């Protein structure tokens with residue numbers, strides 16, 4: 001249900017991002033006019049409305065915030081509990097909502113360095129998650 | 134002070150039945166509240182010229198409720214900013230009244246989400262960049278904000294819990310409140326962790342209920358039965374829709390909406406007698422107190438310590454019991470205004486704040502996404 005609902009949203013804004021996850025690459029967008037990166041993908045730069053280019057993120061960032069989820073309302077996640085929802089600030093600038101995997105909750109600290117992890121599949125694609133460096 | 138200040142007055146406020154309403158639908162709840170608010174003001178339904186409404190009860194909200202009530206408006210506004218929609222409606226009504234487009238406006242809201250067992254956020258489209266990660270909506274977004282606030286400013290779970298405890302004490306003085314009884318800081322901390330650091334009792338209620346507000350021009354206010362409660366200042370903004378797009382997890386749009394409202398009213402935070410801020414979660418209150426200028430950024434946790442915001446404290450806050458203990462039918466913003474008006478009229482019985490002359494109501498919607506401020510005053 002969840003996977004289907006999410007993949008049904010794929011359109012010309014987001015298709016390159018999803019295709020890149022099959023190659024274990026995190027695609028974000030770059031605006032050559034104002035020299036900023038953005039995520040999520042849009043048809044224009046949200047800063048200056050210029051055309052944007054796709055670029056591969058280095059996949060490195062900093063943990064901006066996190067929460068250990070103990071109770072979910074969505075049946076798709078009942079078996080995963082507890083798990084860590086995280087907000088990661090990429091070195092290129094944009095922030096992403098994601099999961100932090102491969103970490104014990106006692107060791108998780110805001111400000112810790114993290115890197116992208118594609119080990120969990122999502123339909124025919126891979127999920128963009130992060131793990132401690 | 135702006136020329137829009139004191140141009141419009143709230144002359145009628147009412148709730149519908151609250152809590153669990155069984156098989157009553159959201160239109161019935163709004164009709165009951167609207168009728169009570171109009172009767173209180175002494176205004177006939179035929180005099181209503183402008184209609185404002187928001188909420189997931191309908192796709193085309195004002196057309197739905199206006200048809201149900203037999204109103205053919207000349208001004209119609211379904212501005213939908215989540216929990217703060219109704220504070221935005223006040224600003225829009227003031228603008229319309231000042232522009233001479235109408236003299237009498239009706240604002241309504243209703244929900245039977247508890248009786249219908251509607252899941253929070255179920256009317257919101259799937260976000261492909263958030264949904265795969267299982268963040269419980271909306272509590273997980275507030276948890277991320279709380280975690281970062283704790284990291285940056287040393288805010289403690291005990292301080293968050295103080296907000297819920299104070300709300301319960303106010304609710305115990307409000308005959309219409311849903312959640313009553315003793316509540317201690319330890320009870321909040323011992324309630325199940327939902328999404329760390331937020332516990333079950335850091336979260337607002339899920340109830341049914343409806344509300345209505347009648348707002349009129351100064352000319353019309355002179356004909357009404359109630360004491361006019363003037364709109365002194367308003368401000369609105371939204372900074373994002375999804376939590377992943379919030380510019381800074383510890384700074385809300387209340388900083389901007391509040392600044393505009395204070396400027397319009399010509400008032401400072403220390404000149405406000407009674408404050409009603411959106412308490413979807415305990416952290417929401419802390420952030421707004423800081424962003425509205427009642428304390429410095431990062432001081433919110435310490436500000437609420439020792440039950441300062443409870444009955445008998447020096448800073449009366451959310452005197453109805455708030456969304457945490459009075460009612461929370463999905464969107465709480467209209468109830469902030471209803472309580473603010475009643476405090477200024479002096480109608481609040483045991484929970485009345487003595488000599489309250491000014492009130493500030495701040496709605497927030499989405500996941501800390503929209504903020505709309507209304508400052509009210511009496512003659």
Ligand SMILES: [Zn+2]
Pocket residue numbers: 031032033034035036045046047048049050
């Ligand atoms: Zn640009």
